[in-house]
Amino acid sequence: MTRMRSLRRLAPLAACLAAIVLPVAAFAAPPPAQAGFRPPPESAIPAGPFGRMVRLGEAIFRHTGTAAPQYVGSDLRCSNCHIDGGRLAGAAPLWAAWVAFPTYRSKTKQVNTFAQRLQGCFRYSMNGTAPPLGSKVLVALEAYSFWLAHGAPTGAKLAGRGYPKLPKPAAAPDYARGKIVFAQHCALCHGADGAGRRAGGRVVFPPLWGPRSFNWGAGMGSIVNAAAFIKANMPLGRGGSLTDQMAWDVAAYVDSHERPQDPRFAGSVAETRAKFHDSPYSMYGQTVNGHVLGAPGPK
Ligand code: HEC
Ligand code: HEC
Structure with a gap:
């Protein structure tokens, strides 16, 4: 008897809960990039x-x-x-x-x-x-x-920080495959020479390499960071559309071109590589198309 009455008392609550839970369920599982903290407008x-x-x-x-x-x-x-x-x-x-x-x-x-x-x-x-x-x-x-960051908890590792880490590539990142990906998916905006594009004196598409791009000391000069950034965000507006392998390959291609010297330059390319670029994911000091990347001089 008491049990029946308490159940009846709970019925409106249950209906209410369903009303709350159902619409929430309908919007469940937003894409991971949008989950979590949102900055104020x-x-x-x-x-x-x-x-x-x-x-x-x-x-x-x-x-x-x-x-x-x-x-x-x-x-x-x-x-x-x-x-x-x-x-x-x-x-x-x-x-x-x-x-x-x-x-x-x-x-x-x-x-x-x-x-x-x-x-x-x-x-x-x-x-x-x-x-x-x-x-x-x-x-x-x-x-x-x-x-x-208003309202975000200090010290928390917030979802969405950095670039989503890519799993190691199935095949080693490859310049020749990357070149094809670049021509098909990137050159339209960034230019066949990677120098970006200007319109009316304004940079509309940023340079990926060359004298006006980031230098050899930059985070994007690591193929790991570049692949992760590219996979999540490029081609602009179509992030996530390349396969992981394509992202690794095109990152290797982008990071195999000449750019401004590492400001920590230690006297020679070999020494600078040993000190700051001792990783298979840095092309600094490696020879590509007969040219030692980072070596002073033209190209
Ligand atoms: C060429 C690309 C590029 C440009 C331009 C750039 N950054 Fe960065 N930035 C990076 C990369 C790559 C990282 C490292 C991301 C990682 O570790 O996941 C980074 C990291 C950071 C971080 C730390 C992020 C974190 O979660 O720890 C801050 C803050 C930052 N940049 C601010 C700036 C500011 C300010 C500017 C302009 C003055 C700038 N960046 C320009 C590529 C860039
Ligand atoms: C539709 C035009 C477009 C395409 C296609 C495109 N990008 Fe971008 N890319 C941009 C724009 C614009 C930015 C700067 C984003 C911003 O300022 O909001 C950018 C930024 C970048 C950056 C960081 C800034 C820099 O200059 O280093 C890299 C790296 C990059 N793109 C690589 C690529 C790669 C690799 C591809 C091909 C897989 C690609 N992009 C395809 C438009 C494009």
Whole structure:
């Protein structure tokens, strides 16, 4: 009797739960790239001095060459590799990075702050010079990153950080196969010579190699990072459409071309390779088409 009554009392609750659960189930399993943390919308940037600094940071991130020209030595902008202004999961988003610093980095063999990490991308990815710690450029980028991470738990490894790691390739990454992938899936935008494309003096498609691209010290110069980035994000708007093998092959092809010298150059290519590029995934110091990559001189 008591049991019957309690069941009857529960009936409306059950109906209510079903109403909640069913629509949720209908939208279950969003694609992994969209799961998890979402940064606040641009409309939520507050007024006042803090909001102005956030906006300046966003402008520097999206238009680096015009907003912070003194620190840029390439045709790239931060948002070329950290897509959608550093918002996109799977494209090394700023919100996931913000909560992960300070941290130990094997590249510097030190515990680095977030600001020092920003300096690294200026020096290598942008082939420029690092803005000084405490300079307005770094403060603005920190304010923008902090604001994008609003509400994210400090120290959490957020889904979507970095580029989704690719499994090791079935066959070793191959230049000749990569060349074919490049011609079919990349050259249209980035140019057959990898130099990118300009329209009306503006860079519309960024260079993948050559004197106006990232330098040999950059993260994208590692075939591991390039393959992961390309698989998730390229061709632009059709991320995930290449097979893993195609992503590895075209990454090897892109990273087998000449680009600006590693700013840590240690006197000779061999020594620089031994010190900073001692990995099968770095082409620096390797011979491709009769040319030693990283060697000073033409090509
Ligand atoms: C050529 C591509 C490229 C450009 C341009 C670039 N970066 Fe990066 N950035 C990378 C790569 C690759 C990584 C390493 C990602 C990883 O480890 O998964 C990285 C990492 C970072 C990280 C740390 C991410 C994390 O989760 O630890 C920050 C912060 C960052 N970049 C900021 C910047 C800023 C600011 C600029 C512009 C001044 C910039 N980047 C320009 C490629 C680029
Ligand atoms: C439809 C045009 C388009 C195609 C096709 C395309 N990309 Fe991109 N790619 C872009 C744009 C635009 C960006 C910069 C993204 C941004 O700023 O939002 C970019 C960025 C990049 C970057 C990082 C920035 C740099 O210059 O190093 C790499 C690496 C890259 N693409 C590689 C490739 C590869 C490899 C392919 C072929 C598999 C490819 N892309 C196909 C348009 C394209």
